[in-house]
Amino acid sequence: MSARTNILWAVVAVAFIVFLLSPIVLLVVFSFTSRTLTNFPIEGLTFRWWQEMVVTRQFWPSFANSLIIGSCVAVVSAAVGTLAAMGLAGMPKRRASIIMGALTLPVMLPPLVLGVSLLSFYVSLGLKLGLATVIPSHLLFAQPFVILIVHARMINFDHRVVESARDLGATPLQAFLTVTLPIIRPVVIGAALIAAALSIDDFIITFFTIGTGNTLPTLVWGMIRTGLTPSVNAIGTLILLLTIGSTVIALKLTRYRG
């Protein structure tokens, strides 16, 4: 390949990356613009929109809802997902992969379909929509990721350490708490953070199942219906920080899987 085509490919690659990343960069940049419109030119930088964000009615309840839902999803999916993954890892491969397929089905369904079906499900049960319906709904699509990630770790898990623990006097529970859990803890925490990120980030399923409340994504959606102010960008940036932050930590922790 000649030097010229090399350069050409480099230019194409850079253009692609710029195209992919620019919306995110612009979102962040416009949250600091001193003008009232989210477009160029940017005349100066200010924290005004961030200040406006925190005084927006509904911001704090939405923020709190997002954190409550996100952390509940993280904790529950970590606990249930770890147990499920351990169970699956002990099964014959064929059976495990069939069950795994069934468990990961919600991830493959279009979120819109999932949202509508959840809504009609809750309504038919006569449940009052709110956090109590959002959390299980989020678990439905976040849980499979935890199972997949922890299962991948459990497949390579050296079960002799558990046998050693039992041999040295540990009950099955003690062996789990003193040996299995400490060894897989980074992966479990990482998987929980990914579940939290998916939950905090979700709009469609939340929209259908939350009823009258708001999370940050549904708040943004409500705000842009009346007009796109840089405050929306500030909230967007906040969501970005929460999800990217937890994902970065998660990747760091799960890296030494295997």
Added chain:
Amino acid sequence: MTLQTPPETRSKQDSPAALLKLRGISKRYGDFAAVEPLDLDIFPRDFVAVLGPSGCGKTTLLRIIGGFVSPTTGTVEIDGRDVTKIGPEKRPTNTVFQGYGLFPHMTVRQNVGYGLRLQKKTRAEIDDRVAEALRQSRLTEFADRSVAALSGGQQQRVALARALILRPKVLLLDEPLAALDLKLRHTMQDELRRLHQEFGGTFVFVTHDQGEALSLANRIAVMNAGRIEQEGNAESIYAAPATRFVATFIGDANLLQGERHGGQVKLEAGPAFADAGPDGAITAVVRPKAVKLLAAGEGADVQIAGMVEDVVYLGDHIKCSVKIMGEQQIIVHLDAAIAPRPVVGEQVNLGWPLLQQRVVVA
């Protein structure tokens, strides 16, 4: 070397009560019988090798004793107590697993102290006993290292120390030396012997290496296809193999097929001799070292003529292959100083005394 059956070191009368009693133990996985119903007695202070090829069920047997596999039939009794239904954590056994199963998230010290911590011993007692165990295993300088940073031999010592610190009535070892290189294996053999003597406990280990079994154990149980084919001390197993399998698995052996009829054995290769026993197919087993090259006019209980096919000098002895009737070969180990050495193509007469031959059924 005597090939007469040496007296068993233990007779029923003077033996102490067996520490570990397996009665009718078997294990089936579906249609596959990993262990056929068997009995085994292991006595206090024994160093027992369960020897057999891979897949013979020896590890399953060890795991049944340790409580990791529940037997399909039979009972495990340790020190007079039936432990068949009891989990590994409540048995007076500890195991050194193949690959050791060390806890990667703990230091050497924490690994060794794990069992005592579970027993809720006082901090001071744990510290003392761990320090003592580390000293005995020459691990003191590695005490606060992660186990992942240790060499294979050091990991092995950690696994041993971690198990022995709990003073098990029976220490189980699953292929303890298989993962080590040859030189380290010899060092660890000495170490195991020393530990067995110092600790004064009862060790049971499984191995596929007959050399390991002979050099470490005072009792050997030879397993094949889920059965214990023979159990006894090293000498009796080498000298008086009970089956064809035992004869070939332990040491080199020449096998000669034959037929027994009315107390008279006729080998396919020619010779006939008297040997009491049931009628039917038999195999005569003779060790290469027991076979002599007969000088002209010299006689022997069993004699076979043949032609020298190969002569190899091996330092301490000469290995000579002799072709006899029916395309069969007999291997002879000759004194390295023998003169004149047999030459390839030479016609020779082989012979050995009946006492150094063992006749087994089939």
